[in-house]
Amino acid sequence: MELNVSSRSHDGHVSVIVVGEIDLYTAPRLHGELTVVIDNAAPGSRVIIDMSGVDFCDSTGMNVLLTSLRQATDRDVGFELTAPQPAVKKILQVTGLDSVFTISPGQATVPGE
Numbered sequence: 001m002e003l004n005v006s007s008r009s010h011d012g013h014v015s016v017i018v019v020g021e022i023d024l025y026t027a028p029r030l031h032g033e034l035t036v037v038i039d040n041a042a043p044g045s046r047v048i049i050d051m052s053g054v055d056f057c058d059s060t061g062m063n064v065l066l067t068s069l070r071q072a073t074d075r076d077v078g079f080e081l082t083a084p085q086p087a088v089k090k091i092l093q094v095t096g097l098d099s100v101f102t103i104s105p106g107q108a109t110v111p112g113e
Contacts, residue, residue: 005019007037012044013045013047018049021054022056034064034068038071046078046079046080047079054085055087062095065097078102081102082104
């Protein structure tokens with residue numbers, strides 16, 4: 001399955017919308033997109049990953065998200081996952097990553113929209 005990644009920013013906050021499956025084949029694309037977004041984010045800003053359109057995420061995808069979290073933390077940029085589907089939420093819980101990431105239940109919204 002294809003992975004679509006788009007982003008939009010408002011007042012220094014960036015919302016990244018991810019749709020599809022994150023696996024061995026699509027994870028490099030997500031990694032590239034998140035790297036660019038985080039590198040361009042100002043310190044103190046926030047990157048919000050809207051996971052509502054992600055049906056599946058394997059360990060490769062989780063590693064991309066962890067790497068991006070570390071990159072964001074190193075740059076003093078907030079990093080948040082929003083609206084993970086039940087299958088993705090279960091993976092986060094089973095791996096204990098639900099206590100590593102900031103996860104909110106609603107869809108990502110950029111302030112002022």
